[in-house]
Amino acid sequence: MIFETLLQNWYIILLFFTVAILYASVGFGGGSSYLAILALTGLVFTQIRATSLLCNIVVVSGNVFLFYQQKKIDLKKITLLVLFSIPFAFLGGKLKINQNSFFILLGFTLLFAAITMWFSKRIATAKEISTEKNRIKNGTFGGIIGFISGMVGIGGGVFLAPLLHLTNWDTPKKIAATASVFILVNSIAGLFGQYSNPDFNIDWNLTSILLVIVFIGGQIGSRMSANFFTPIQLKKATAILIAFVSLRILFKYLL
Numbered sequence: 001m002i003f004e005t006l007l008q009n010w011y012i013i014l015l016f017f018t019v020a021i022l023y024a025s026v027g028f029g030g031g032s033s034y035l036a037i038l039a040l041t042g043l044v045f046t047q048i049r050a051t052s053l054l055c056n057i058v059v060v061s062g063n064v065f066l067f068y069q070q071k072k073i074d075l076k077k078i079t080l081l082v083l084f085s086i087p088f089a090f091l092g093g094k095l096k097i098n099q100n101s102f103f104i105l106l107g108f109t110l111l112f113a114a115i116t117m118w119f120s121k122r123i124a125t126a127k128e129i130s131t132e133k134n135r136i137k138n139g140t141f142g143g144i145i146g147f148i149s150g151m152v153g154i155g156g157g158v159f160l161a162p163l164l165h166l167t168n169w170d171t172p173k174k175i176a177a178t179a180s181v182f183i184l185v186n187s188i189a190g191l192f193g194q195y196s197n198p199d200f201n202i203d204w205n206l207t208s209i210l211l212v213i214v215f216i217g218g219q220i221g222s223r224m225s226a227n228f229f230t231p232i233q234l235k236k237a238t239a240i241l242i243a244f245v246s247l248r249i250l251f252k253y254l255l
Contacts, residue, residue, distance in 0.1 A: 005205045012037060016210050020059050020217025025224045026238040027063055027161065027176030029056035029183045030214075031154040032245055043203060050194045051207045056155050056187040058211050059218035060180045066222045067177035077170075078178050080138035082185050085146030085156065089186060092150025103253040106148070110246035113162035117239035120166075134169065141169075146186070155183030155190075162242050165235060172234040176225060 006013065015037045023030035034052040043051070067073050141163060149156030157179040164175045194200055225234060 002205065002209065005209060009041065009206055009209075012041060012206075013209060013213050016055065017213045017217045020055075020214040021221040021224070023241065024059050024063055024218040024221025025229070026234060026241055027060075027067075027179040027183075027225070028157045028241065029060045029155050029180075029187060031056040031183075031187065032158060032248075035154075036248070041206070043206075047201055047203055050191065050200065050202050051210065053187050053191045053194065054202075054207060055210055055214045056183060057191065058215045059221075060155070060157075060184045060187070062215060062218040063180035063222045064177075064184055066219075067173075067180060070173075070177075072174050072177035073181060074170075074174065074178075077134060077138065078181055080135060081142035081160075081178065081182060084139045084142030085149070085182065085186060086189055088143040088146035089150035089156070089189065092147040100253050103249050107246045107249035107253065110158070110162065110242055111250070113166060114239045114243035114246060117162055117165050117242070118236055120235075137167065137169065142182075145182075149186055155187045157183040158242060158245050161238050165238065172231040172238070173225070176234060176238070 016034065019030040019033045019037070023033070031052050034055050035048060038048040038051060041048075064073070141160065145156050145160045145163065148159050160182050161175060161179045164170065164178065165172070169175060170178070229237065
């Protein structure tokens with residue numbers, strides 16, 4: 001059964017492996033891309049969302065563990081980000097809006113953020129980072145990004161990272177670590193929400209293979225970030241992935 005699943009879905013498995021490496025290298029889970037790839041399969045929508053969230057959790061869990069070992073996670077600093085994101089994500093999920101208008105605006109906003117990040121060479125230094133000053137920022141950022149993530153239905157790292165970079169919230173590697181924690185918490189909350197649905201169902205034959213593949217890919221990507229990327233390169237790599245997501249959104253909702 002597993003061998004048959006491998007043969008039938010080899011291209012899906014290869015794409016998931018590639019996405020896990022690329023996204024993990026900048027602290028993301030890859031949830032938005034997993035959703036797009038799984039749309040190529042015959043899975044029903046409820047299974048697609050649950051499988052995507054599970055893969056998200058596996059990838060960023062590896063990231064969080066590695067970043068924690070490297071002492072890149074400031075638990076005191078990110079607490080308000082996480083606490084404010086969860087209730088606002090719930091509110092965002094309940095909001096009824098014009099879907100096309102929202103995603104077009106979102107696509108242009110992310111594209112602008114990506115371009116600004118790409119051309120900006122400024123990196124926050126330890127002297128410029130004030131924990132006291134950031135407490136207000138953290139609660140505000142957590143609420144805003146949680147709200148948007150709730151509307152869109154993903155972990156939120158793709159929204160959080162450019163905002164933190166553009167405001168020089170911290171160093172690029174600490175921003176990547178923070179995005180990983182943020183995505184992990186929101187993905188787990190989203191999965192619990194899925195599980196509470198009576199229609200919850202997962203194709204474990206394919207999902208179990210994908211979980212192993214993204215775990216391996218995520219480990220490779222997170223170690224690439226730790227060992228090969230300078231702060232500027234990490235910032236530019238993040239900008240590239242943000243631009244990719246924004247262009248995909250605009251292509252889908254403008255054409």
